[in-house]
Amino acid sequence: MAATLTNAPLHVSGLDPHLFEVELRRAPTASPAGGVTATITATYRGTVPVEARLRVSASLADAGDPYWLIPGLFYGDNRPADNHRLYPRFARTVDEPADPGRYVSPAWSFRADRAATPAVFVWGASGGLALAVDEHSSLGLTGIGFAHEGDIAQLHADFPYREEPVSYVGSQEPAAPLTQTHVWQPGERHVVELCLYRLPADRHAYVPVLRERHARSATEPLRPWVDVTEAADLAAYGLHRWHFRPDPAVLLETAAFDREFNDNVRGLGDRAAMHVAWISGIPYAHALLAHGRRRGQEDHVAAGAAVIDHICGNLAPAGTFWGQWTAAKGWGQSWTPVRGGLHARTLAEATLFLHRAVRAEQAAGVDRPGWLAAVRSNLDVAVRNQRADGNLGSLLHADDGRVLSWAGAAGLTWVAALAEAGDLDPGFLEAARRGGDYYARFVEEEFLHGAPEDVDLAPTSEDGYAAVLAYVALWRATRESRWLEFARRAADWMLTFRYSYDVRFDGHTLLAQYDFRSRGADQASPSNQHLHSYGLICLPEMVELSAATGDRHYLDRTRENLACFRQFIARADGDFNAYRGMASERYYQTACFQAKGMLLTLSHAWSVGVLLLGCEAALSLPEVNW
Structure with a gap:
């Protein structure tokens, strides 16, 4: 299924349409950052338990040479090609073949707690797009990521998370993809939420989005032990x-x-x-x-x-x-x-x-x-x-x-x-x-x-x-x-x-x-x-x-x-x-x-x-x- 959010198609995938009833609602966010809040309600109508993962994605055209940002986790290509220390790097397939064994890929998915703010941004030639989530939903730890093919950049959120193509756990040798699963019981219903933002071409346009996400999260007092x-x-x-x-x-x-x-x-x-x-x-x-x-x-x-x-x-x-x-x-x-x-x-x-x-x-x-x-x-x-x-x-x-x-x-x-x-x-x-x-x-x-x-x-x-x-x-x-x-x-x-x-x-x-x-x-x-x-x-x-x-x-x-x-x-x-x-x-x-x-x-x-x-x-x- 698809719906339009700020002129970008939002796709919900991963759930069998014959077994799941999915409803998508959207509303403008009440903040200076603008954007739209999307609420997805999924109900399992099957008769036996089933394992499933919900993915919500949005695409940006005109992104032949994208710039990525996942706060604290991914910046541009993220790793210069000649960097001696290996960790996840983005490379367009037309420039460099994918090599997950050396952490090189045109597509990455991460668990949300790797990000200082669980959000993923991309900028193309004429503008950008951002997708933000909470660290957890009722389905477990959330995931965020991106993919690139041709001139299309895709952002996505996974409920619960999956890491692809490999996981980086601090070693120079990639780990098998980490993942969290959820087994749906008959009649089980879950509601997940994300926010989507259109951005101007200036890469610094992440600022109002990150400030909004901070304001949303900074509701509990910090508790320092000593003065x-x-x-x-x-x-x-x-x-x-x-x-x-x-x-x-x-x-x-x-x-x-x-x-x-x-x-x-x-x-x-x-x-x-x-x-x-x-x-x-x-x-x-x-x-x-x-x-x-x-x-x-x-x-x-x-x-x-x-x-x-x-x-x-x-x-x-x-x-x-x-x-x-x-x-x-x-x-x-x-x-x-x-x-x-x-x-x-x-x-x-x-x-x-x-x-x-x-x-x-x-x-x-x-x-x-x-x-x-x-x-x-x-x-x-x-x-x-x-x-x-x-x-x-x-x-x-x-x-x-x-x-x-x-x-x-x-x-x-x-x-x-x-x-x-x-x-x-x-x-x-x-x-x-x-x-x-x-x-x-x-x-x-x-x-x-x-x-x-x-x-x-x-x-x-x-x-x-x-x-x-x-x-x-x-x-x-x-x-x-x-x-x-x-x-x-x-x-x-x-x-x-x-x-x-x-x-x-x-x-x-x-x-x-x-x-x-x-x-x-x-x-x-x-x-x-x-x-x-x-x-x-x-x-x-x-x-x-x-x-x-x-x-x-x-x-x-x-x-x-x-x-x-x-x-x-x-x-x-x-x-x-x-x-x-x-x-x-x-x-x-x-x-x-x-x-x-x-x-x-x-x-x-x-x-x-x-x-x-x-x-x-x-x-x-x-x-x-x-």
Whole structure:
């Protein structure tokens, strides 16, 4: 059967018309996003139980070269063809043959809980279409997906879900398609609902749809376990107690929840390594130092300062930071197979937060000339490398600083560091402007990628954070409206990764038992499908953006982000089998890496550290401190 919704045919399939009675009703949605709500009522008239799945689909013509979006899960082709990490990729059959064994297909179906908002979007040459559902219906976990053939793009929703052509569960080897079934009993009736939207050609037109879906879901209050002050105290304690080691002064990247296990495996649950930023290092040492200053805790002040001293006192021959310190090898390169490679985002993030630490210490009456020299040294290398078009490079060589790769947008974080250091040298701000102009294309194309060291050139939530840091910094330094507009677009893209609803967990799981609310958490990336807290790194920028634009939505989503991760910070030894002050890196909200409802039993320096950064910032921002 078919009916017309906003000039697009809506097809209901999968149910035998001789056995099922199907009624479709539609009505305009009462929201600024427009669109139509479709309600499908299906009644089974057979005499014996039967297994069946209901699919509802809509098609868009003039889509020979489609752009896809499933928030948090699929962006454009989703994986560059030469990306080393394998995960689902779209390819038109005229360009590349389907190869499900390498996650390449013109059609994909996914379980809804893989998406930050269960919705699928497509844009063609002249416009777009979006289909949105709830995570669950009375038939079970919902599914969403798309298919492409010729010039036709199809969006669909499955009740209950089925994954096709294969399932990605975090492995480089595809899994057999995951699926949920429903057996209909004679006389059984179910009602399912979805919303369909017509979109203009601008790919940024997802914003009103996602805001509507968030408003629809954000009806239950979030329930943080502790207030901001207590969360800061717990995080500072955990960072110092479980991650800080004094000789040499480092913040160990991981600390195992299970200390007996850790002792039995010679401490291997505690990763004896420290990146200079990203997953450890300067940003979190700065947070520990700032907390110690505020609370008068000299041990925290000393630890934070010692870690930064250690990093700044051991620059690479190129004049930048090294990528990582390990107990086995000392200082060395980033997580890249390229010999001698240093990742630009990691270096830039370390420089950005080092400059902030210098200014904070100056405000406390303490000069740190060695730190300031390290800021200048890193930024001088960045400026020296910058291409005429503004590209700052993604991978640098530790020996001489030459750029080894220009691909992706990993260099975007240099823009933030350069813009904030304009007080040191006006040339830094000019370099930031040139970089902002170059990386704007990634924002405009809705495909930022390359920020983390561990997923090659995949699009990630971390690319969104980097863009927000960069463009808010440029706007703050120049007050030029174009940078504010790019900051707004970057924040909208970043928020596509943020869960707009509370995932439903089976009652026997740990996350269900602790009533974990997923709204406000971010999907790490389409490659790393788990929830994480890294968005707290740009909490002040999001609050600043909300005030500058007059758009309350950015503040509300930031408050949700902070509230979400004031859950699962261990309040005492034994809390969720962790020790006081520990916080996990990964919350498993779908079937990827581990079972849905599980929690990674490792505390990470960055997951504790970004919570501390966020809380310390929030304590001076009353609008977000609740």
